[in-house]
Amino acid sequence: MKVHEYQAKTLLARYGVPVPGGRVTDSASEAEAIARELAVAVAIKAQIHAGGRGKGGGIKLAHTPGEAREAAGQIIGMQLVTHQTGPEGRLVKRVLVEEQVQVERELYLGIVIDGAIGLPLVMASADGGVEIEEVAAKTPERIHKTSVDPTVGFQPFQGRQLALAIGLDGELMRPAVSLIAGLYRCFAENDCTLAEVNPLVVTKDGRLLAADAKVNFDDNALYRHQDLAGLRDIDEEDPLEVAAQESGIGNYVKLTGNIGCVVNGAGLAMATMDAIKLAGGEPANFLDIGTVNDTGRVVSSFRLLVEDPNVRAILINIFGGMARVDIIAEGIIQAHKEMEIGVPVVARLVGTNLEEGERLLAESGLSSLIRAGDLGEAAAKAVAAAGGG
Numbered sequence: 001m002k003v004h005e006y007q008a009k010t011l012l013a014r015y016g017v018p019v020p021g022g023r024v025t026d027s028a029s030e031a032e033a034i035a036r037e038l039a040v041a042v043a044i045k046a047q048i049h050a051g052g053r054g055k056g057g058g059i060k061l062a063h064t065p066g067e068a069r070e071a072a073g074q075i076i077g078m079q080l081v082t083h084q085t086g087p088e089g090r091l092v093k094r095v096l097v098e099e100q101v102q103v104e105r106e107l108y109l110g111i112v113i114d115g116a117i118g119l120p121l122v123m124a125s126a127d128g129g130v131e132i133e134e135v136a137a138k139t140p141e142r143i144h145k146t147s148v149d150p151t152v153g154f155q156p157f158q159g160r161q162l163a164l165a166i167g168l169d170g171e172l173m174r175p176a177v178s179l180i181a182g183l184y185r186c187f188a189e190n191d192c193t194l195a196e197v198n199p200l201v202v203t204k205d206g207r208l209l210a211a212d213a214k215v216n217f218d219d220n221a222l223y224r225h226q227d228l229a230g231l232r233d234i235d236e237e238d239p240l241e242v243a244a245q246e247s248g249i250g251n252y253v254k255l256t257g258n259i260g261c262v263v264n265g266a267g268l269a270m271a272t273m274d275a276i277k278l279a280g281g282e283p284a285n286f287l288d289i290g291t292v293n294d295t296g297r298v299v300s301s302f303r304l305l306v307e308d309p310n311v312r313a314i315l316i317n318i319f320g321g322m323a324r325v326d327i328i329a330e331g332i333i334q335a336h337k338e339m340e341i342g343v344p345v346v347a348r349l350v351g352t353n354l355e356e357g358e359r360l361l362a363e364s365g366l367s368s369l370i371r372a373g374d375l376g377e378a379a380a381k382a383v384a385a386a387g388g389g
Contacts, residue, residue: 001217003231004047006096008213011190015182017197018175019210022098031072034097035065041100044071048090049236051131051214052082058092061100068097090236101211106199107166108132108143109180111187119147120187122154122180124162128199154184168208175208190228191221240285240304247300249289257282258312259382260305260343262298264289264323272317275375281383284311291322298331299338306339313386315378316347325349325357333364344385346370348378 003011006024013019023034024047035042046058053059058080060071072095081089106128114121125143127135136143144165146158159177163169168176179200187195194216201211222229234242244252251266255273259281263269266288273283285305289297305311318328328349335341347369349357361369370385372378 001219001232002049007231008215012213015186017179017182017210020098020101024094024096026094028069028073031097032065032069035068038099042068042097043100045096046075046080046092047094047096050082050084056080056082101201102204103201104204105202108198109200110196112194122146124166126166154181179208191218193218244304249300251288253286255283255285257284258310258386260284260311260314261287262301262316264318264321275379279379279383293324293327295331295334299335302335313343313382314345315382318349318351320351324353325351326353329357329360346378346382348372
């Protein structure tokens with residue numbers, strides 16, 4: 001789960017991470033009032049779940065309360081397009097009004113889970129203010145890393161090493177170590193998958209501030225953090241992904257291709273997407289229906305794919321596992337009864353109760369169903385049915 005910048009900063013501040021003063025609002029008049037209370041020049045920042053806001057016109061500077069009102073009026077209600085939103089953009093409903101920061105240096109600080117070693121990884125770089133992926137690609141040696149054993153916790157010496165590596169020595173050493181330790185505590189105690197400060201700035205008056213912040217949470221751990229679950233903004237999420245969660249299909253991710261996928265098993269779903277790309281096509285989604293033998297889940301999967309205007313063909317790939325082919329077949333038949341599918345459906349079905357599933361399909365009268373014997377054949381037929389690669 002993602003949250004807005006203002007929410008991330010509020011959370012980080014609880015752990016001693018210094019952030020600029022400010023508040024969020026959904027009105028231009030209140031933005032003017034906040035600027036007047038702060039009594040300093042302010043930045044008006046659009047609150048959406050995407051980066052690149054400044055380049056898209058979603059961040060404006062204001063030196064007076066009147067300018068703050070004008071800037072907020074321009075941003076609130078705009079359809080903000082950035083490199084992360086796609087061409088459709090995102091509707092801005094609120095802005096963060098916070099003090100302008102006089103920047104001396106921009107740094108990077110972030111924490112993720114390193115899947116290779118199964119530990120949190122703290123990263124720091126003197127190259128802040130740009131995408132960390134860009135730094136990793138061009139100058140990977142400028143990213144300094146240290147892993148943390150959760151049973152021991154983040155140690156002060158690790159903070160000192162990172163601080164020295166990015167030039168935070170002298171009087172900045174102590175606040176830097178405290179800030180890094182606070183970021184780690186936030187990450188660990190809230191079951192985060194990402195905690196990032198970019199840029200972490202050194203101001204001209206010698207302060208360390210989190211000028212921007214991003215925090216993502218592990219969805220599977222939100223039951224332990226009901227207060228955090230309340231921060232969710234479903235307006236910032238893909239409507240189909242929200243619908244998938246509400247219908248019990250948690251493992252659905254919308255992609256940009258035109259071949260909808262219904263698969264049993266996450267690994268097989270990944271392999272199915274690879275096969276589609278190898279055949280010259282592009283998957284429209286990742287969808288793992290899991291091992292629950294439920295015709296309703298199959299029908300719900302079809303409904304999701306039919307509602308996606310990009311889908312030009314559907315590929316069903318059931319192979320082994322605990323999913324019963326006869327249940328999947330019943331779901332396919334029921335879906336065709338309940339809705340107008342409107343696109344070709346390719347099915348590769350192998351597994352438990354295969355004979356019964358084949359009988360159900362044969363007696364259903366679904367002559368339009370395209371059958372395939374293996375994954376390569378299924379992918380090729382799906383690509384062809386969608387109009388070619």
